[in-house]
Amino acid sequence: MLRYLVAFAALFAMPAPAFAWWEYGHEVVARIAWLETTPRARAEMRRLMALQARLDTPTCPVRTIEEASVWADCIKPLGDRFSYQNSWHYQNVHICRDFDQAAACRDGNCVSAQIERNARLLADRSLPDRERLMALAFLVHFVGDLHMPLHAGDRGDLGGNRVPVSYGLIEGRTNLHSAWDGYIAERAISTPAAGARGLLSELTPDRKAVKREGTVTDWARESWEISRRHAYGTIAEDPCAAMPEGRPVIGEEDVQRLIPVVRTQVARAGLRLARLLDEALG
Incomplete structure (x- = not known):
């Protein structure tokens, strides 16, 4: 009986799903980027985010970089107004x-x-501030999305959404995508040393510099390989x-093996986002 009670309690202790990388993952990526950008880039982001009312999305504020990191998901329920961006969150490369990114990115819809x-739009100071603020929010979110492996690679199954799995005791509607999107990510990020500063504390300046390198296509290929x-x-x-x-069950032994993989991806995303923000704003 005690064993069943412990299992039942563990089930309800798990976090509830929200967005890609769930909110926690996106916010940690954004916080890493904020900590690693130059003061000049942070000052420009503060100026733009102070104008967040111009987006006219009061249910989806962009007052901080953490709020900006989930804005692109938050606006999805607003319907036709932002439906054009639905396919921008992923690229299903088999x-x-x-690796064929071009086939998955026809007309730039990936x-x-x-x-x-959005990095180009953010850097263009001739554009209205509203457009640049929207570009900032999209950029912060999409860099996080790209580093979630099942937003970069799949087997023709909607990024693992059609692959049922159990995450330990949790099953029901759980699939491979949701397991990686949230449960595994939150477990990895909350493992000590936890959060943005915890992940950064494990990296020397040289290792940070290495993780910032590469092109967006390089990062996509890397994430695609992790998916496989x-x-x-x-x-x-x-x-x-x-x-x-x-x-199939993703058990504790699997999770322990995946924690460093996911922690590395989140750190990479934050550091690479910081580089893009510095290039655009610094």
């Missing part, structure tokens, strides 16, 4: 074929292309073979 586009090797590879010995029948 993990069992050659997360990699929108990172590059670690996301699908955790539930199937061969990630390109048929998925196991039933509902």
Whole structure:
């Protein structure tokens, strides 16, 4: 009986799902970037965010970089007004074929292309402040999205949304995407040393510099590879073979192995976002 009570309590102790990387993941990526940008870039972001009323999204404020990090998800329920951005959060590049970002980014409707586009918009000081503030919010969010592996690679299954899994005792509607989007990410980020400062404390200046390197396409390829090797590879010995029948379980041993992978991705996202913000604003 005690064993069942402990299991029941553990189930309700788990966080409830929200957004991609869930809110906590996006906010930590944003906070890392804020801590790592130059004072000049932070000053310009403060100036832009002070104008957040111009976005006319009172239910989705952008008063801080943490709020900006979830704005692009928050506006989804606003319907036709922002429906154009629905496909900008991901790119479904098949993990069992050659990496082909161009096919997944036709007409710029993918997360990699929108990172590059919004970085350009943010840097263009001839544009109205409202447009640059919107670009800032999109950029902060999309860099986080790209570093969630199942926003960069899949097997034609909507980024793992059609792959049922159990996260320990949690099953029901849980799938591979939601397990990585939230449960594993929150577990990894909250593992000591926790949060933005905790993740940064594990990195020397040289290691930070290395993680900031590369192009957006390099980052996309890296995330795509993690999707194949670690996301699908955790539930199937061969990630390109048929998925196991039933509902594979992502257990504690799997989670312990994945925690450093996810922590690295979150740190990379924050440091790379800081670089893009410095290039645009610093």
